[in-house]
């Protein structure tokens with residue numbers, strides 16, 4: 001009897017240790033506010049660049065409805081997050097390895113379902129997601145348009161949020177609205193890095209960032225970082241049309257070079273990548289964020 005009680009205590013204490021263990025997995029969420037600014041292309045091509053630098057990224061397509069990641073990669077996944085929620089598959093079945101060796105998870109209707117799940121279900125999904133740590137060093141979460149519950153929750157989960165903005169005024173104001181929501185309303189501690197996409201020049205990209213930097217600093221006291229820019233490149237459109245990511249379609253294109261440049265700063269940042277603000281693991285953070 002005593003032996004059994006001891007065994008139980010051991011199980012409980014070892015599961016607590018797993019909960020509080022620092023993770024080596026970096027979570028990066030890609031968001032924007034406005035749609036069509038280049039988030040999905042950024043997520044996919046960044047993953048391809050990271051793979052080339054010996055990282056092992058997994059993309060989570062958290063844009064229910066559009067499923068752009070699989071379209072850009074020219075794949076048709078068998079399972080999505082909804083299957084995991086309904087316990088119709090395990091986490092490993094959910095990970096589709098694309099023909100370019102980069103893996104992704106299709107969110108499907110599961111992304112919407114996650115918002116309304118009862119705590120015990122969140123707990124259950126959390127237990128499955130723990131396995132991600134063994135499968136990837138970088139989880140890239142591609143979100144949809146709008147500043148809604150889902151987008152905010154996935155941003156809160158990340159160590160770094162990449163906000164994609166184009167020089168269009170509506171994109172800048174939507175990007176700012178997202179930063180404001182995250183920093184002001186949700187007091188998010190994670191870093192916000194801004195990527196200027198579809199820029200006509202380096203100077204234009206700098207101007208757009210500077211504008212965003214000063215309004216963020218002056219009105220909401222938020223420090224944002226410049227992650228770089230991607231030039232407007234017609235070839236991205238042709239690549240998307242061919243359902244081949246631009247980094248594969250034309251590695252020498254201007255856009256490909258820019259994606260690579262940005263990916264370098266991610267793969268070069270050692271050490272700090274495991275620093276979570278909280279003392280708890282990402283999975284505890286996941287359960288807390290998605291249960292509220």
Ligand SMILES: Nc1ncnc2c1ncn2[C@@H]1O[C@H](COP(=O)(O)OP(=O)(O)O)[C@@H](O)[C@H]1O
Nearest residue numbers: 035036037038039040041198231232233236237
């Ligand atoms: N750097 C770029 N240059 C030119 N066109 C781009 C660039 N990035 C994205 N696009 C175009 O914008 C469209 C929307 O991009 P996408 O990544 O799907 O945006 P989002 O995920 O933000 O909705 C793409 O189909 C592509 O044609």
Ligand SMILES: [Mg+2]
Nearest residue numbers: 039040063068
């Ligand atoms: Mg998209």
